[in-house]
Amino acid sequence: MRKVSIENVECGTKIAKNVISSDGTVLLAAGMLMQNEYKRRLNANGITDLFIEDDISSGIEIPDVVKQEIRTEAKALIKDMVNKTTIPVNINSSKVLELVEKIIESILSNDQIIFSLSDIRSVDDYTFEHSINVCIISLIIGMSIDLDENKLKELGVGSLLHDIGKLFINDEILKKPDKLTFDEFEQIKKHSVYGFDILKSNNDIAMSSAYIALGHHERVDGSGYPMKLKGDNIHQSARIVAIADVYDALTSERVYRTRQKPHEVVDYIVSLSGKQFDEELVNAFVRCIAHYPIGSGVVLSSNERGIVTRFNKSIPNRPVVRVVIDENGEMLVKHKELDLSENNSLYIVDVWEM
Numbered sequence: 443m444r445k446v447s448i449e450n451v452e453c454g455t456k457i458a459k460n461v462i463s464s465d466g467t468v469l470l471a472a473g474m475l476m477q478n479e480y481k482r483r484l485n486a487n488g489i490t491d492l493f494i495e496d497d498i499s500s501g502i503e504i505p506d507v508v509k510q511e512i513r514t515e516a517k518a519l520i521k522d523m524v525n526k527t528t529i530p531v532n533i534n535s536s537k538v539l540e541l542v543e544k545i546i547e548s549i550l551s552n553d554q555i556i557f558s559l560s561d562i563r564s565v566d567d568y569t570f571e572h573s574i575n576v577c578i579i580s581l582i583i584g585m586s587i588d589l590d591e592n593k594l595k596e597l598g599v600g601s602l603l604h605d606i607g608k609l610f611i612n613d614e615i616l617k618k619p620d621k622l623t624f625d626e627f628e629q630i631k632k633h634s635v636y637g638f639d640i641l642k643s644n645n646d647i648a649m650s651s652a653y654i655a656l657g658h659h660e661r662v663d664g665s666g667y668p669m670k671l672k673g674d675n676i677h678q679s680a681r682i683v684a685i686a687d688v689y690d691a692l693t694s695e696r697v698y699r700t701r702q703k704p705h706e707v708v709d710y711i712v713s714l715s716g717k718q719f720d721e722e723l724v725n726a727f728v729r730c731i732a733h734y735p736i737g738s739g740v741v742l743s744s745n746e747r748g749i750v751t752r753f754n755k756s757i758p759n760r761p762v763v764r765v766v767i768d769e770n771g772e773m774l775v776k777h778k779e780l781d782l783s784e785n786n787s788l789y790i791v792d793v794w795e796m
């Protein structure tokens with residue numbers, strides 16, 4: 443299977459994975475054949491991509507780091523919390539912890555713990571999907587630096603709820619499609635402190651989880667907010683979530699800007715390593731994030747084009763690629779698999795929008 447944008451899918455193409463709407467209903471089921479009416483249905487739900495199965499992608503399996511059911515459950519839980527806002531905010535901490543334990547278990551059941559943007563997201567559901575992705579990415583980073591079970595759980599809870607303070611920020615500012623004014627940005631910045639207050643007042647939530655809400659916009663060079671803390675003065679879990687938060691935000695489609703490609707965002711974060719982001723944690727992040735997601739198209743330095751079929755965990759920017767178009771632009775009848783970790787003369791020069 444491979445991931446394509448809906449406008450590029452021809453009618454009659456087989457859909458490879460269920461497409462789920464924001465409320466958890468199946469909009470399209472795996473195995474259905476694309477029709478124009480389905481495209482309209484997906485557009486109306488803010489969905490821009492989907493997985494298809496065709497000749498060039500047959501046999502490519504795209505793993506879910508966290509099972510779809512758990513994602514749906516997480517989304518429902520967060521939505522419920524947000525919708526039933528009372529003051530003081532009532533967080534169902536036992537449910538949150540239960541969910542975090544399921545997410546950890548689900549990640550650990552993968553043989554290769556690596557994060558790949560393999561899910562289909564709706565623009566409308568940004569807040570919920572973002573919380574879940576930040577939680578998953580943070581946990582993967584936490585696992586790769588060998589945090590113990592307790593610390594992982596606290597990291598999971600804090601990262602899932604890192605933006606809970608936005609409940610107290612005016613929706614018009616949060617969803618504003620234009621550039622924010624100075625005053626509006628000052629308002630938004632307060633969500634860190636609001637979130638800290640909400641989490642620390644809940645006795646079942648660890649202080650380290652509350653420090654994530656407080657410190658996820660701090661930067662190790664002191665350029666962040668709210669307290670302009672530097673280096674190790676920022677809680678380690680908050681330094682992890684800072685990376686996960688920026689990665690997921692920039693790779694997501696938003697009302698005010700288009701998404702950036704995963705490898706570009708990885709490069710951006712690496713360029714700020716030791717400046718805005720903790721160097722050691724950026725190194726851990728780079729080891730466990732797919733620069734080119736499985737099922738995505740790439741252009742090689744040989745001018746051949748292909749689809750990523752597998753990661754090389756040791757060299758995440760050199761995956762295994764199934765070449766389907768040769769250097770002259772001709773479709774190959776017989777595809778060939780190239781392991782870029784074994785072909786040092788070849789490298790990826792661009793993303794192929796299929």
Ligand SMILES: [Fe+2]
Nearest residue numbers: 604605658659
């Ligand atoms: Fe935030």
